Amino acid sequence: MPPRDILYDRCNKRFDLMIKQGAIDEVKFLLSQTLPPESPVMKAVGVRELASYLAGELSLAEAKALAQRETRRYAKRQLTWFRHQMTDRETIDTQYSESLEGKLRNLVHQFLLTAPK
Numbered sequence: 277m278p279p280r281d282i283l284y285d286r287c288n289k290r291f292d293l294m295i296k297q298g299a300i301d302e303v304k305f306l307l308s309q310t311l312p313p314e315s316p317v318m319k320a321v322g323v324r325e326l327a328s329y330l331a332g333e334l335s336l337a338e339a340k341a342l343a344q345r346e347t348r349r350y351a352k353r354q355l356t357w358f359r360h361q362m363t364d365r366e367t368i369d370t371q372y373s374e375s376l377e378g379k380l381r382n383l384v385h386q387f388l389l390t391a392p393k
Contacts, residue, residue, distance in 0.1 A: 283355075287347040291322060291340065303327055321346050 291299075303326040311318055318324075322343040329339035 280352075283351055284348050287351050288344045291344045291347050294322065295340065300326055300330070304330055321350055 299322060303323055306317060306323065307327055307330065325334065325339040325343040325346070328334040329336050334342070
């Protein structure tokens with residue numbers, strides 16, 4: 277469970293990287309396929325916002341800010357889900373480091389032994 281400010285900063289940087297790696301072209305391609313708006317791929321975080329940019333409805337800065345906000349919201353929902361699925365004993369509040377290797381290995385081993393089949 278990373279601190280929220282660090283998580284949100286990483287979410288923002290991740291979307292910046294997606295833009296640099298061709299997300300706009302990817303959304304342009306998706307739009308050219310005339311897929312139904314309810315298809316799962318068209319609901320992916322960032323697709324609607326970048327589609328609005330490509331349609332001239334938003335500036336790139338606006339689309340990016342909205343998509344980053346949606347990415348942060350998605351991460352927040354994931355954290356909520358994890359909190360409800362894991363006990364405090366299973367929760368690790370720090371970023372992975374070698375000092376946690378034994379604890380992580382033990383948690384995975386116990387999970388594999390006790391997970392429902």
